[in-house]
Amino acid sequence: MTPELINILNSIVSNATPLVIAGLGETITERAGVTNLSLDGSLALSAMLGFVAALASGSILVGLLVAMVAGGLVALIVAVSGIALRQDQVAIGFVLTLLCADLAQFLGQDYTGRSSTAMLVVPVPFLSEIPVLGPILFRQQAIVYFSYVLIFVVWFWLFHTRRGLPLRAVGERPEAAFARGTRVNNLRYVYTVIGGALVGLAGAAYSLGVKPGWSNPPVMRGDGWIALAIVIFGGWHPFRVVLGAYLFAALRALSSAIQRSPDIDIPLVLLNGLPWLLMIATLLLVSSGAVERLLHVLPRPLQKWTRTFLRSDPPAALGTRFEPD
């Protein structure tokens, strides 16, 4: 493998990292039955606040913490409004999307165009020496390593711990969970805030990690929606969500490679539409109707495999309210 290709793959992994973290955060939230639609705004707000905090304190860790608190607070507003105050989660989420984006732009106006204090690339001893994989996966910023760990933690927590079962239950069948003594709404608060804190961290993963600095319009504009779509594409399963994030980053890298290549004559601006076409295409692919149609065409042995891989059913109680009394 040429060093050039390894470099490209390395940057795909690092560019995908914010989407991985945000996607996992939203997966946790939605698995608990709450939709936090505010991602496109809360990513920007937490990125800006994290960047400014790191700049002011001189510590990246402070920046990360501030970003997580910001993301968690936005999610808390979604949870309180949706659960205690019985408002439509989508409405609250949408208002927060706009509000947070504007707030980030207004509060960050003196910091636009500034960049400094990015995380350093720290090669992992031994692992980074593995041929091919080492330089791709293990010559990265610390936040990228954190995202690797997070993938397995989320998966293990959801499917292999005593607390994962009630987490999934409050999103699938809250009545049943309640009958078994689970405090449904308390759990929803907790996982919405945890999910939001991860979204906040994802914001800081842009401004302090892969795209250091703050700009107007922010570099992550639109990525919040992409992350939400990736969660659907991923069928609310952490591994598939992460796969979606990496695929997306890979296709983005491909399109910028096309832009650079002299042989292909596509107007540059049209390539900016690719992510969005891709988003529609992937959602078409996983929408149940399309999958069923596809299944009819496929040979029988492939059917079962395709069904398990492509079907994407949301948690049954997603976005609904649960009233214990």
Added chain:
Amino acid sequence: MSDGQEKAVRSRTALQIGFLILPIIVSIVITALIILAVGSDPGEVFEAVLQGAFRNSTAFAGVINFWIPLALCSMGLVVTFTAGLWNIGIEGQMMFGALFASWAAQSLTLPPPALVGVEILLAMLGGALWGALVGVLKTRLGVHEIFGGVALNALANVAAIYLISGPWQPPEGGSAQATAPFPRDALLPPLSGEFPVNLFVLILVFIAITLVILALRGTRWGLHLKATGKNARSALLLGVPTTQSAISALIVCGAIAGIAGAYRVLFTYSSLRPFVSGGIGFLGLLVVLLVANRGLWAPFVAFAFAIILAGSTRLRVALQLDQSLAGVLQGILVLLVLTANGLRQRLMERRQSGTSPEPQSGFKPITTPGTEAINE
């Protein structure tokens, strides 16, 4: 009516008024704190905004020129919300209307009044097409309208930037900023130099407001939309063509948004620019959320928002502040109104201890089957 009942009614009215005014005051206070946080004087800022909106007749015309597209979008969104649809794609519908109008403005040669009419009609067609696409994706192909809408917004903007920097670039050379100004005959004429507003589209706005309210109240189509929005499954079982209702709502909204887009290119800018919708469609969603989908109130709230929007354009000039402050104030206000509404309902339930149902007044949240679960 007994004394006790009267007292209860009076205190409930007081509660309602309190929960109407409180969010306004609190949102202004929070915005003032945010202004302090960036080291500016809230008094100066609010004064600059009022100056920006009312200092003379031209400034006030600016308010009307924001109100026209905003009121149009709000009325269109009342239609789609009635059908239980989250038409986030309205920005794209506006932009596509603007694209179609721009094509006509550059390519057609007709006597001026006819040309303007054709431009507006084409803009309606463009917006309707982009709206129909959201509807087809949603009803036939299972892509939720929020995601379809977000993607189609971005694609409409890409199309605009492509046209501006390619086929429609000004003769003096390519910039991604704007097309060359359209010929004079293709533009919507202003009323006067002191009050630059286009009367024709202003009248169209009032027609749109009237038609939307009447159509939703008094026609079979309006009834179908309401049934679809309230409970699509039961509506379908009762013989309501829910798919056609949803798509037709999006087509109507798109067509109205198309006029708004046309106004931006044929009057506000006199040329096509990137992101020509300028977030006005999104703001329309906030307006409709704030009035809980009551069409009659939407134009008034849209007017208040237009004052903030037009006024804030002065912030950059007068105080070197970013005009995103307008969005901050509007966003906080809507968020507080929605949450205060929830709080009020909880308080009233506690008082009545669940004996009588919640009265159908005050701000009602929009909760329809179509909006509850965003992933289908």
